Amino acid sequence: MQFLSRSLLWLVLLFLLGPFVVIVAAGFSAGDTLTFPPQGWSLRWYIKIFTIPEFQHSFVLSVWVGVGATLLALVLGVPVAYAIARYRLPFGETIRTLVSAPLIVPGIIIGLALLRYVVFTLNAPVEITLLLGHTTLLIPYAVRVVSASLDNLRSDIEEAAVLLGRSRLGAFFAVVMPNIRGAILAAFVLSFITSFNQVPVSLFLSGPGVSMLPTQMLWYMEYTYDPSIAALSALLALGAMLMVFLTERLLGLSRYM
Template sequence: MRNLPIWIILGLTLTFMIGPFIIIIFAGASAGDALAFPPDGLSLKWYLKVFTIESFRESFLLSMFLAIFGTLTALLLGIPAAYALNRYKLPGDEAIRTIVAAPIIVPGIIVGLALLRYLVVPLDFTVTMALFLAHTALVLPYAVRVVSSSMNNLRADMEEAAVLLGCTRMQAFTKVVLPNIRGGVLAAFILGFVTSFNQVPVSLFLSGPGVKTLPIDMLAYMEITYDPSVAALSALLAFMSLAIVFVAERLLGFSRYV
């Protein structure tokens, strides 16, 4: 009985965290024609309908493109930045770390508005290019922080030994450093992918006619249609994110890097 309050608090916490997930699963499996919970009977028709909606397919492909290539670009920029911040004493390195982390600290609405007003409009970027740059900038802090965390666990004298044995700095980095931090790099990619794919505030400002990411397309769909297909799609996306994180944890020990 002494542990009863602890179990009650734990149960309430799990209900708060898992409850919305359970609701959208059953709401998407409703046999009725309107989004409701509890559902009016159970059916998989709305889960199947998700794959027949053309706008969802197109926005899904765009979100996948942004998540994959935006994260890869962020890693190409973030890995050298993390290496420099960890291996060298740079003037103003704390200020640099703060600037790099700015997209995480600043609310997404402000980031989206700033990019729209001072980058997209003056330079006349296409919607796709604007979204790509925005998603890359949003993922970059995660790339730097996760790779830095992995690099902190790597002994610097291993790289120095490779240099003393005849390697150039680039060869030591590619043959010694990079193989030893690959777990952190993969973890950064997965975290960046999930973050980019589910991004809403910035994408809301930068999406345009006929070019929308999947979360923004789902919002637009709900403005004109109130059937359970959005709940079904939300459940499928939640399962996808959970599967990615679960596999990453099993293979990489994902929690060590985030």
């Protein structure tokens, strides 16, 4: 039984990590086309991705939208999570389900809805449209992660602060916030990674000359099929894995998921 369990474990790891290994190796190819096994070994494609202007501009936009949308989602999501965890709201479970809707509904449907009601109705700049669209997607992550932490935080310590003279808002910042700080940071990392790697919504909300990095990579592959895409994909995957690993080691991300 032990041998079978270990064998299945290694098969699952191979299934999960195999495509990533292929992409990393393809990025080191010395050839001019994306192939595996690599045609020789070279670092030139990993170097080239830093010289492509489209990737540079879309990377800056992805970071700006990711950070901005994550902060907005936390500003909106933390009070919602507090209300769900601390108060007996009418139809509380229904509200919790509705808040989680962007996690359930396919991204292409959300993108189409945002295109209709944000782009066509507000007629806002593309950058603002992307910011609002990604904020909509990230609010459920903020609510779920922070509410999981609040559910495990005893409410009597907050009540004690109120009895000692703190206002309800003052007790929140003095007692609750320090205790859920890890959850907020974990929600920030998870939300940022989700925003940075978002494709369906970004495809609908992008405009001429303005696109997020994942969509720019798709458009780049329509005309160029060199290993630079594999190199960039490997770097993005490594960056995301490193962020999740550090968050797990420092904050215990799995406690909030």
